[in-house]
Amino acid sequence: MSRPQPLVAVLYRVPLLCEALSSVLDDIAHVQAFPARRGDPVGLLRSIRPDAVVVDDRDEAESARRWAKRHHVALVHVAVREQTIDILRNGCWEQRPGATVESLRNALAESLFGRGDEAR
């Protein structure tokens, strides 16, 4: 039996972000999208227990931060308009320029499949 694909939860304000992510994560992860700003993002994450979380809303990203750190789950904040990606590393945000779909895929792949646990 093949191993199930990791689950990437996308909390979005921009629905098209999910489309962009689906286009590059098709083969490596299962993407599940949820509208942001509907309250209690931590409760949602606790329920679905994703392997990685992508958020395009700064406030939601901050809300998810503590949970992601505690559960060693990869968390990526995409600032769509500013074209930057923030990756949670050891509880702190590390910013990377250029929010392309490829850089997003690479950041998630690194977090999901990278060797060692420093990516989380």
Added chain:
Amino acid sequence: MAKTTTLWQKGVGGRGGYKLSRTRILIADPLTIFRAAVVHVLVRESDLEVVEAANFDEVAAQVGSACPAIALIDLELPPNGGVEAVSLLSRLCSTRMIVWSFAPTRESVLAAVRAGADGYLHKEISPAGLVRSLRGVANGEAALSRDLATLMIDAIHSLEQRDRTRERMSVLSLREREILDHVATGARNRQIAVALTISEFTVKRHMQNILRKLEVPTRRAAADFYRTAQAELLESAV
């Protein structure tokens, strides 16, 4: 002319054959995530073909090869904004155009529509909504959500109000405007007479003419109108 590409043809001379035409859609957006997303959404639609541009020069290059049937243009397209691309496409093609942005304002919606856009969308639109809007525009409909239609109507009302104000201001002479300028600051006739080195009687005559021309009952109403007019004209200059 807008281009529809023949995608697939079977048979010769049309007998027993069929063909599928693809509508060419230009996505002009500097954000690669949006271009990738739109391509991903539209690739499922077998009758749509997508070409991309990240800036104005790339739009011009695309138009140079063939006009798209539909263009989806980012308001902040580098280097000078999407309205420039809308104007270019309006001049050279019969492309149906939609501008989109993160935070539409009544000014940006109006500017895009005045330049020739057939619609305006919020970038937080759903994939299904986007496809619906593109298809609607292709069928000659305007792509405008309810909230943006409201912004648009507000903008038109604001323009009409501004025109009416300009018209009312234009009936005043230069001297009457000078006097109204003082009245708006709360100056009394005697103070105005001193400031303009004219008699108080002349100021009174001017005030009577101002009230008659503006069709307002009081000095205070005239001052209110003048302040509003100044604010509106300043806003339009910005």
